[in-house]
Amino acid sequence: MIIADSQFYIYGASHYGQALTAYLVGAGLRPRAILDRAPKAAQYFGVPCLPFPEHNFETHYPVIVTILGYSGVESSLHEAGFSEVIDTLSAFELFPPALKLLNECGVLWMQAPRSKQVDETQCQALLHLLSDNKSRNTFQSIVSHRLNPSRAHYPLPEQYEMYFPEDILQLYQYDELRVLDVGAFDGDTFAGFFQRYPEALKGYTALEASAKNIQKFLARLDSMGIAQPNLVSIHRLAVGLPEGQKLKVEENASATIVSVVEPHEQVEPDCLVDSVNLGNMMAEVQCNVLKMDIEGADYDALCQGANYIREYTPTLALSLYHKPEDLWRIPLLIESYAPGRYHYYVRQEGHWLLETQFYAVPKDMLKQQ
Incomplete structure (x- = not known):
């Protein structure tokens, strides 16, 4: 595809849209505008950010999509009249330098220079511990994409419900399941366990720092007809932070961040949360499954x-x-705790190398049941 200065659009004003805009502007190719369903800024790099589809756009120009994981984006652009829509993976191939800008955007694993995103010695040590070819191939793709971001190295996410891979033998195969879900969000993972293991699931303890998410979890239980706490116990607690200190909760659309309250910092009582020691909680509920995602x-x-x-x-x-x-x-770290006692698996369950999940399955499952 050939694009000319000011004769194309970009769709999506998030991190990759910004990285692509920065690269193209630097190369002398300024988009006419960045289109977005809900733009959070009026402009980026001098390029206006316009709400889609409210404006009248010159649809004979091409539009480059910078969003993955949302169905209907390309079809909505076609419906709006755009005839030339370039999908995101094609944009990776067309403009590889923009991926290098994205890889250091400061979000999650991208918050360090590429030289700090991979420890090759440690990664090689882990590679030899992984238990199947899919894990090894996935892990190598992730490492390669961090070092040299490109369409060829980009691992596409798995097509199953997160936390429930169907190709890992004996995952969650206990006679009695006792799950500790740390970072339980709105109960979506609980619903996955309940759907798949209704007879085996004997106890589900959920820790969540967000009061809003807990309310959504409770509403989910109510809609499922499940009486809490007969099966499910929900606690507004944080782990991995110092006990005995004041902790504050900051919520946004995609994450809940918990941090220590600074001296003299004023925090509303509703935004405070207590911390608990994870090991003590595991012992208290005698979990045989730990799922954790705590930002x-x-x-x-x-x-x-x-x-x-x-x-x-x-x-x-x-x-x-x-x-x-x-x-x-x-x-x-897990291998240092229980050397030689686990099978290890890595799965990529989201786009942008987010939702990279690690599964450790005891080699002697019978003892755990």
């Missing part, structure tokens, strides 16, 4: 759970994408 406190929380993991080797479903080093240091 960057994951490693510190797992340090609290060291003794329980060593003794009981519960099945683990953990996130590896919040911090650059989580990709290798979390799996290697």
Whole structure:
């Protein structure tokens, strides 16, 4: 595709849309506008951000899509009259330098220079521990994309419900399932367990720092006809942070961030949350499955759970994408707790190398049942 200065549009004003705009403007190719369903800024790099589809656009110009994981984007552009729509993966191939800008945008695993996004020695150590070819291939794609971002290295996400891969043998296969869900969000993972293991599921303990998410979880339980706390116990607590200190909760559309309240900082009571030691909570509920996704406190929380993991080797479903080093240091931490006692798997369950999940399945499942 050939584009000319001011004779094309970009669709999507988020991180990749911004990175692509920055690259193209620097190359002397300024988009006419950045289109977005709900633009959060009036302009970026001098390019106006306009709400789609409210404006009248010159649809004979091409539009480059910078969004993945949302169905209907391209069809909505065609319906608006655009005849030439370039999808996001094609944009990766056409403008590879923009991916390098994206990889250092400061979001989650992209918050460090590329030189700090991979520890090749540690990654090689982990690669040899992974238990199947899919894990090894996925892990190598992630590492390669961090080092040299390109369409060829970009791992497409799996097409199943998150946390429920169908190709990992014995995952969650307990006679009695006792799940500790840390970062339970609105109960979506609980619903997945309840749908798949209604007879085996004997206890589900959910920790969530967001009061709004807890209300959504309770509404979900009500809609499912499940009486809490007969099966489910929900607690507004945080892990992986110092106990005994005031903690504040900051909520946005995609994440809940918990941090220590600074001296003299004024925080509304509704925004305060208590912290609990993960190891103590695991012991209290005697979980045999730990699922955790807590926006960057994951490693510190797992340090609290060291003794329980060593003794009981519960099945683990953990996130590896919040911090650059989580990709290798979390799996290697688990191996240091229980050397040779787990099968390890890596799956890519979201776009943009987000939702990278790590599964540790005890090699001796019978002992755990």
